[in-house]
Amino acid sequence: MRNVTLTIDGQKITVPEDYSVIQAAKELDIDIPALCYDPNLDIVAACRMCLVEVEGSRKLETSCSLKVKDGMVVHSETDKVVRARKDILQMLLDSHPNDCLTCQKAGECLLQKYSYRYDVKFRDHDGAMRPELLDTSSPYIFKDNSKCILCGKCVRTCSQVKGEREVLAFAERGYDTRIVLDADQTFETSKCVSCNRCVTVCPVGALVDKRQLGKIRNWEADKKTIQCKVCAYGCEFEVLSKNKKKIGVRAKAPANGRPLCLKGRLTTELLNIDNPDKPYRKIGGKFVESTWAKAIGLSDVMEKIEKIENTNE
Numbered sequence: 441m442r443n444v445t446l447t448i449d450g451q452k453i454t455v456p457e458d459y460s461v462i463q464a465a466k467e468l469d470i471d472i473p474a475l476c477y478d479p480n481l482d483i484v485a486a487c488r489m490c491l492v493e494v495e496g497s498r499k500l501e502t503s504c505s506l507k508v509k510d511g512m513v514v515h516s517e518t519d520k521v522v523r524a525r526k527d528i529l530q531m532l533l534d535s536h537p538n539d540c541l542t543c544q545k546a547g548e549c550l551l552q553k554y555s556y557r558y559d560v561k562f563r564d565h566d567g568a569m570r571p572e573l574l575d576t577s578s579p580y581i582f583k584d585n586s587k588c589i590l591c592g593k594c595v596r597t598c599s600q601v602k603g604e605r606e607v608l609a610f611a612e613r614g615y616d617t618r619i620v621l622d623a624d625q626t627f628e629t630s631k632c633v634s635c636n637r638c639v640t641v642c643p644v645g646a647l648v649d650k651r652q653l654g655k656i657r658n659w660e661a662d663k664k665t666i667q668c669k670v671c672a673y674g675c676e677f678e679v680l681s682k683n684k685k686k687i688g689v690r691a692k693a694p695a696n697g698r699p700l701c702l703k704g705r706l707t708t709e710l711l712n713i714d715n716p717d718k719p720y721r722k723i724g725g726k727f728v729e730s731t732w733a734k735a736i737g738l739s740d741v742m743e744k745i746e747k748i749e750n751t752n753e
């Protein structure tokens with residue numbers, strides 16, 4: 441592949457020609473804010489937080505979707521760019537609950553991070569607020585639509601696992617747009633498999649891991665990345681600890697060719713957490729408390745082992 445050389449904020453960089461401007465900026469340690477961009481997902485350029493000025497172009501460009509070009513000159517933090525980002529953030533905050541004090545995502549939330557960076561604040565107004573639409577049906581995931589910024593990352597990651605998942609989708613239009621599961625089901629009644637991929641990519645507190653609620657937040661945790669031991673592919677999980685107590689397991693990244701799964705996360709919890717919550721299985725559209733052996737698919741194996749051992753005695 442051909443390389444191209446461009447200039448970002450006065451610094452020259454040479455990168456492969458299929459790079460986007462945001463990727464090239466990252467190589468220079470220039471942190472362009474982005475809410476809907478994830479290098480592992482399709483690019484949709486929906487949030488417009490990553491706008492930059494490109495010399496020769498009259499409009500601001502989304503750096504996540506803009507491919508690099510030879511001789512391109514990019515400015516990532518001009519007054520015009522900052523004004524546009526502030527407007528976007530203000531619009532998001534104006535319909536967002538002021539809940540940062542108790543939000544599970546505080547400390548790693550991108551909306552919080554960028555609002556701080558650009559000094560944008562919650563304000564009183566008479567306009568509409570997103571209604572509080574909570575889904576508390578799952579023992580694994582808590583969904584709060586009022587915090588959703590409609591970046592669509594959850595929809596894209598869920599739909600990467602074709603056939604088996606593809607649970608999440610956008611519903612309704614305009615201000616009423618929201619994320620739904622299987623034509624407006626809950627986590628319990630939909631075909632969601634509780635893999636937590638959507639939780640992992642959500643940049644705000646709209647989708648959070650329920651097993652960590654009130655126990656530990658990402659910023660305060662000591663983190664250790666480990667590979668799942670259930671199959672040879674080894675999806676990645678993070679063990680979260682505080683004061684030397686292992687408190688939670690967070691789905692981190694699927695392995696190449698594997699999708700991340702509940703069995704892997706529960707097994708990782710069982711092997712690594714000091715006091716794991718009880719496991720649940722979904723049976724006939726209902727979450728049912730389970731034994732660990734059943735939840736991680738070991739009950740048949742254990743029965744067989746017991747049978748063999750009893751026969752040999």
Ligand code: SF4
Pocket residue numbers: 536537538539540541543544545546547549550551552587644645646
């Ligand atoms: S999602 Fe982010 S901005 Fe919203 S309440 Fe939680 S921490 Fe604050």
Ligand code: SF4
Pocket residue numbers: 581597598605606607608631632633634635636637638639
């Ligand atoms: S937990 Fe997994 S299957 Fe369920 S909605 Fe999220 S990504 Fe889709």
Ligand code: SF4
Pocket residue numbers: 587588589590591592593594595619638641642643644646647
């Ligand atoms: S739930 Fe989270 S990941 Fe999904 S669209 Fe809303 S903010 Fe984005």
Ligand code: FES
Pocket residue numbers: 473474475476477484485486487488489490491502503504505
């Ligand atoms: S990150 Fe580029 S448009 Fe959202």
